[in-house]
Amino acid sequence: MKGKYYQTPIYQLLGGKTNDHLRTYASQLQYNWGAHIEKERLLTPEDYAEVTRKVMNEGYDALKFDPIIFSNQADGGGxxxxxxxxxxxVMQTTYDRVKAMRDAGGDDLDIIIDMHANTDTTAAIQIGQLLEPLRIWYYEEPVSPLNPDNTLEVAQHVNIPIAAGERVFTRWGFRELFEKRAIKVVQPDLCLCGGISEAKKICDMAEIYDINAQIHVCGSPIATAAALQTEAAISNFVIHEQYQRALNENDRRTCIHDYQPENGVFKVPDHPGLGQELTPETIAKSQLFTVD
Structure with a gap:
């Protein structure tokens, strides 16, 4: 509201713009990629090679996916x-999927591996060491970050930078991860970590420990706009996340601005406040509550 009152973008209220053109990665490609795709299951190495070529043809030079979430059988069995x-x-299937992306994308493609905290320290170390030769850019949530010692154990045994943060709350939740040197990329979620101001403080705090930052984004066009405003103002910004769902046309029609990257880069909006508004049609379909 203050941004709208002063007719200025939120990034100005956070100290001013440090970044304008935000390098972006295509996220969660295990579900495929495209405006008319809800969620699919990519299973074969050929599937992963094809989706890699698809996002690179749109100008992306970085991507993220979870190579272990789906069984290699269509019915999820085995x-x-x-x-x-x-x-x-499991090990061979995971390796083959990542190797297919590396071969399709070449040496200039940055690959981020996201385990969604579904592996424990034993499995995460096995997978991390297996994938090291494929030059993984960073390794997201190999274990639950709520036990920082487990994250640290993975970091000490795998030669890939560790990322985490979407499941962590406030500066106090991140403190131990920073002090233990357990992660190299912090990923606060604006809806969970305590809001935009708290996320800015978390990212500034991370910089003291030589930790880079990106905002975790898997929500609506509102969440994207909020992340862009925050990332514009942090000096240790590394990359922006463009979630697979952000291409869905129904979701994109809920807001008046359709912010999408061009050639894998987001331009930071200069509209007041978040720089985003729900459409009248979206508001009309919503439940309205008045808070006194």
């Missing part, structure tokens, strides 16, 4: 356990 010592089948 011996597919992602904790404890992993089977050869």
């Amino acid at each position: 011996n597919w356990h992602t904790t404890g010592p992993l089977t050869t089948q």
